[in-house]
């Protein structure tokens with residue numbers, strides 16, 4: 001099984017940026033044309049624990065500039081990496097389509 005998100009219909013890879021921006025917005029699989037959407041809830045579940053750890057650790061590092069910035073960089077990379085690894089696009093169901 002390849003790493004990263006794939007289309008549930010044709011298993012074509014979904015571009016990395018789809019896991020980072022436009023979460024919750026429908027997009028078209030470039031291979032089979034199926035409308036897909038990344039779940040906001042899934043994105044929240046992935047990002048929340050990382051952000052929670054960051055918020056807990058951050059005050060302790062505030063006096064250490066370098067460690068603070070390293071932690072921030074690691075956090076951003078962790079959210080991006082985990083999103084890419086664990087987010088799975090879902091086919092858009094017309095009756096569940098979100099307005100806006």
Ligand SMILES: [Zn+2]
Nearest residue numbers: 007010029032
């Ligand atoms: Zn597809």
